[in-house]
Amino acid sequence: MSAPIAHGGGITAAAAAFGGKPEDWLDLSTGINPCPVDLPEIPARAWHRLPDRHLMDEARVAARNHYGSGEILPLPVPGTQSVIQLLPRLVRQGSKVVVTDDRVAVTDNRVAVVSPTYGEYARAFASAGFVVDAVGDIAAIGAEHRLAVVVNPNNPDGRAWPADVLLGLHDRMKAANGFLVVDEAFGDTDPTLSLAARAHELSNLVIFRSFGKFFGLAGLRLGFVIARDDILACFEDWLGPWAVSGPAQSLAASLLRSDVSAIRSRIDERCAGLHGALAAAGLRTAGGTALFSLVADARAGDIYTHLCRHHILVRKFDYAPDWLRFGLAPDPAADRRLGEALQRFER
Template sequence: MGAARRRFPNAPEPFLDLSTGINPTPYPLNALSPACFTRLPEPDGLAELAEAAMRRYGAPSPAHVVCAPGTQILLPAVARLVPPGRATVLSPTYAEHARAAELAGHAVTEVPSFAELHGSDLAVAVNPNNPDGRLVPRIRLIDLGAALARRGGLLLVDEAFMDVATLSESVAADVDRGAIVVLRSFGKFHGLPGIRLGFAIASPGTAAALRAALGPWAVSGPALAIGKAALCDDAWARQMRSDLAYAAVRLDGMLEDAGLEVLGGTALFRLARSDYALRWYERLGQCGILVRCFPDRPALLRFGLPRDEAGYQRLGTALALGPVD
C-alpha cells in the first residue's frame, strides 16, 4: 500500500483494494498442527495434495500433477521445456508470461489472434484471459497442442481463473493429447495468495521434469495442509462459485449505473471502459479505492470485488460522485 499512500496521500484509510483478481472471501483457515512448521514436509503429504488437485482440476492422474509454491515459479521452468526459439503469447494479457519466455531464451512476440499461435515453438494462452475474460474453446487448444507436439513445440495454458469460468472448457484432462502444460492457481479462487501454492498439469514425463526443476520440499508444510483441505471441500467451491457470480453481476450494475461500459472479465474481476477512465482512477483513488489502470490502454479499468456490504457502499458512494472534473 506504500505506493497508494504516496499517490493518494489524502485518501481515507484503510484503502479498499479492488486492484486484484483475488477472491475477497478467503477459504476459512483452521488451526494447523505445529508439525507443519517444525518438520520438513512429508512425501505422503505431497502425494495427498496431488491427489486432491487431480480430483478438483480433472487431471488424468496424480502423476500428471506438479505441486509448486505458486504458478509464478513455474513459468520459466515450463518455458525451458523446449529449446530457445520463437514464443508467442496471446495478448493483451498477464505480462509475466512474456518475461519468463524471454528469460528462457525465446524470442517473444505478443499476438492478438489465436491463429497466430500456430507455428511457434512455445505458445501461451491465458484461459480465461486477464483482463478481458476471453475464453478460447477447449477443442481449439487441443488441436493446437497436437500440432505443436508434431513439431517439437509446447502449448502453455494458464487456467488461473478457470475455477470461476466454464469448467468444461478446461484442458487439464487433455494434456496427454498433445504437448500441453496447464497451470492452475490456488490462491486466486481460494482468496489465499500468501499461501504460495499452484499446480502444473502435464504428461507424466513432463511433470517429472518440472518436479526435478523445483527440487525437494518445494511446497511448505502449511501450504500442503491448507491446500489439501480446501481442494477437498467441494461444497465450499460450489457455493463460492455461485456467490462470486452474483457479486460480479452486482458490480456490473453499479459500474453501468455510473456510466462505465462493462466489456467482460470473470467472476473475480470486471473490465470496464470509459472515455474518462483516468479521471475515474483518480477519483476512486482520492476516495481510498484502488482499481487497476492500464497505461497502454488508458480507456480501460479493471475492478475486483468488494469483500462485504461496507465495501459495496463505499464504492457506490465514490461512483456517485462522478469522475474528477
C-alpha cells in the same frame, strides 16, 4: 533485464502517493476472491517438520480430484509465477544449439503469447533471449513457434477459448515439436473451460492452475501444474527440494477435498454487486470473469486517480490507457463505497 511489470495489489505504494493507511484502502486491483475461506486446522507437524512426501501426495490426490485430471497427479508449486519463470528451460530442452566461430546460437527460439494478457509470460521469455510474438488470435500461431501461451479465460479481458480450439492448437504445436501452455488461473469459476480432463491424452500440453485466487488465499503462494510425468519431473527438479511449504500442502489437501459450491455462490453474489455499482455509474463492461470486470472508458486515467483519492485502488494498464480492471468487493458495504465514489466523479 526488462523492467518489472506493475501488477495489481500495490496498496502500500498507492497509500504513499494518495494518503491513508494501507489497511483502510479498498483494494479492487486484483482478481482474487475477496472473501477468503475459513482455514481448516493445520497439524502442528506441518509447521515443525520439513514437508514430507506424504503431504505432497495428499495434496496431489486432492488436486487431481478437484481439477478432474484423471491419471495425472498435479504438481504443487509455490505459485504459478514460479513456474512461468521456468518455461524457457522447458523449451531449451528441445532446442537445437549451433556453435559457429566460437559463438553459440540457439535456433527455434520464437514463442507466441496470445495477447494482451498476463505480462510475465512475455517478460520471462524475452529475458531468456527468446523472440516473443504477441498474437491477437490463435490462428496466428505457426510452426515457427516453439511454445504458445493461452490464458483461458484471459486476464484482463476474460476472453475464453473453447476446448476444441485449444485441442486443435495442441495438435499443431505437437506436430511442430512445440508445447502449448494453457494458464487456467481463473478456471475454477468456469470448470467447463478446463482441459484438465484431457491432459493425459495431450503429450505437449502444460496447464497452470492457481489455488489462491479462487479460495481467496493468494498470500499462500500456491499453484499446480498439470502435464505428463516427464514434464512434471522437470519442474520438480528445477524448483528443488521443499519448494512448497508443509502448511500450504496441508491446506490444499483439506480445501481441495471440500465442497466448493458455497464459494462459487459467494463469488457470483460479489460479482453481481460489482456489476450493479459499475452499471449505476454508467460504466461499460468490456469483458471479465466472475472474479473481475474490465471497463473501457476514455476517462479511465481520471477515474483511476479519482478513486485513488477516495482510497480505492483498481488496476490500470499502460498499454491500454482506456482500460480499468475492477476486482470484487468483499461485501455490499464496499459495493456502496465504490458506487458512491464513482457517483462523485465529475463527468
